[in-house]
Amino acid sequence: MPVTDVITSPEDLTIRVIADFAHPVDRVWAAYSDPRQLERFWGPPSWPATFTEWDHTVGDHAQYHMTSPQGEKAYGSWEFLEIDPKNRFVVLDSFADEHGNTVEDLPAMRAEFVFEPTEQGSRLTTVSSFTSLEALEQVLSMGVVEGLTLAMGQIDAVLEGLRAYAQGKGTRTELLSDTHVRITRLIDGSRELVWRAHNDPELIRKWMLGPDGWEMTTCEVATAVGETFHYAWAPVGDVEGQPFGFEGELLFVDEPSRAVTTERMAGTPGPQTINDLNLFEEDGATLITTVIEYPSLEVRDMILGTGMAEGMEMSYARLEELLSA
Structure with missing residues (x-):
C-alpha cells in the first residue's frame, strides 16, 4: 500500500496524503497525466473511474465519473490551475452533474499534487484545501480519506505493469x-x-x-x-x-x-x-x-x-x- 500517512488539519482546512513509490518521478507523473492510466486507480475498487474528457492544460478541464456496483454514477470535474511538468500540478476538484456542470451545494477543493525524488524512488504529496471547516467536515463524512487510500492501493499494478x-x-x-x-x-x-x-x-x-x-x-x-x-x-x-x-x-x-x-x-x-x-x-x-x-x-x-x-x-x-x- 503506497499511502504512508494521512494528515487532517482542521486548523489549516487541509487533508494531506503522502504516498511513497519504488518508481522514479517520471513514471509516477506519467500515471497521473494519462487519463487511461489514472482511471485505473483514481476511483476506489468498487467505484472505478472513467475519464470522459481530458485537456492537461492550464485553464482547461478533465471530466470523469465513478460507477458503483449497481451502476450509479458520481460525476466530478478538474480545472487545471497550475502545471509544472514532472514536479507539480494543481486542480480545482469539484462535484459535477452528468453534463459536467459544477454542483454548487457540494464542496469543491483545491488539490495540489507534488512529485519528489527519494532514495527509494519517489514521493507524492497531495494537499487538498477547503474554504471552510464545514466543507472539510462534509468531505470527511463522505469517506474521502478511506476511499482515496483504497484507490491508491491499486496503483502498483499500473506502475509496474501487469x-x-x-x-x-x-x-x-x-x-x-x-x-x-x-x-x-x-x-x-x-x-x-x-x-x-x-x-x-x-x-x-x-x-x-x-x-x-x-x-x-x-x-x-x-x-x-x-x-x-x-x-x-x-x-x-x-x-x-x-x-x-x-x-x-x-x-x-x-x-x-x-x-x-x-x-x-x-x-x-x-x-x-x-x-x-x-x-x-x-x-x-x-x-x-x-x-x-x-x-x-x-x-x-x-x-x-x-x-x-x-x-x-x-x-x-x-x-x-x-x-x-
Missing part, C-alpha cells in the same frame, strides 16, 4: 477492510477471451471446477442486468463431499470489462455477497480482479476459511490451460 506485478504469483487475496476483499489473478490471454470464458456455459464447464474430482452439474449464466445465475457442483465417483451451488443476480455489466453480481449459497436466504469482477488487459495478458463485499467481518472470515482462494486458483489454472490451447 506481468511484473502479477505473473507467476497465482491467485492473491488482499483484505481491504473488515467487509471487503480483493482477489487477483493474471491470465495469459486477451480480455475478450477471458470475458467469453466467464460467460459461455460450454467454456465455464471446462474450467470453473475447483478441486480435482468434481464436476459442474448446473451452469445457468446471467448475461443481462436483472437475470439470475445458478452454478452447482458435485463430487464424482469415490470423491468425498456434498453437492453445493451458488446463485445470484446480475446487477451491472459493462462487456467485456466489468460484471457485478450478488451471490449466496443456492437454496438459502444468505448470507449474500456482492462480487465485482473487473478485467484489464495489457501486453497480451488479462488481470482478473474480483472485489467481494461481505455483510460482516464474521461472514468474511468464515467464507475465506473454507479454502475459497485455493479452489479459485485451481480453477484459474485450468482457465489458463484452456486459453493457451
